[in-house]
Amino acid sequence: MDKLEEGPDPDDIAAWRQVIKNQSLGMIQGRQLVAAAQQIGAFGDPRVINPLMNEIAERMMRILRKHIGKNHRNEGWDMIEEVHQQLIEAVLKPTSADGIGMRTAFVARIKLRAADAIRREQLHSERYVYSEDEEQRPDGHKALATDDEERAQVESVLKRISDPRKVLAFRLHMDGVPRNSTKVESIASALGVSAKTAETWVKETQEEIRTILGAKS
Secondary structure (H helix, E strand, O other): OOHHHHOOOOOOHHHHHHHHHOOOHHHOOHHHHHHHHHHHOOOOOHHHHHHHHHHHHHHHHHHHHHHOOOOOHHHHHHHHHHHHHHHHHHHOOOOOHHHHHHHHOHHHHHHHHHHHHHHHHHHOOOOOOHHHHHOOOOOOOOOOOOOHHHHHHHHHHHOOOOOHHHHHHHHHHHOOOOOOOOOOOOHHHHHOOOHHHHHHHHHHHHHHHHHHHOOOO
16 A cells, blocks of 8 residues: 555654645545544644544545435435534544544445435335335345334344444345335445345345344245
């Protein structure tokens, strides 16, 4: 990896000042920017923290706009602004889930939150015709967790699964979102992965849940 992409040590204020002076923030990885912002803190040197946060905010906005389409309410801007605000706040909360996630995998964490926002909108939307989508399901089955008790059991197991992408994929599956579709938002498009990957994640999570709950395959 290029040294400039790695950026200075998070707590090297003088080095970050030089990066800013050279207008080189745009060449440094997002996770490194977040790590530096968290180390410096909201009340740190404004000549450093302000440019850092501006760069982070602009990158977040570009990623969210790319992954939340204009086919949503208000062309997706309500969703984008809500997620953007949550993530900006999380940057300066180093121990929060998103704070940790963004300094580990910046783009992946933002895409995950975009997909989560899409899922929430889908739950309250009547524009998805699930009867048509079911025909496209490879296993021909309807979504799992048809009652509150079963869903609660499944959710208790999902908390034990370490990969947040698989968890989100399975939650979308439980909510009746198709794994792949050209007509409506699907698990594959929401998570930005191939149909095969979405299918694999759902099946692997399903098997893990069955194993943990002791259900028959």
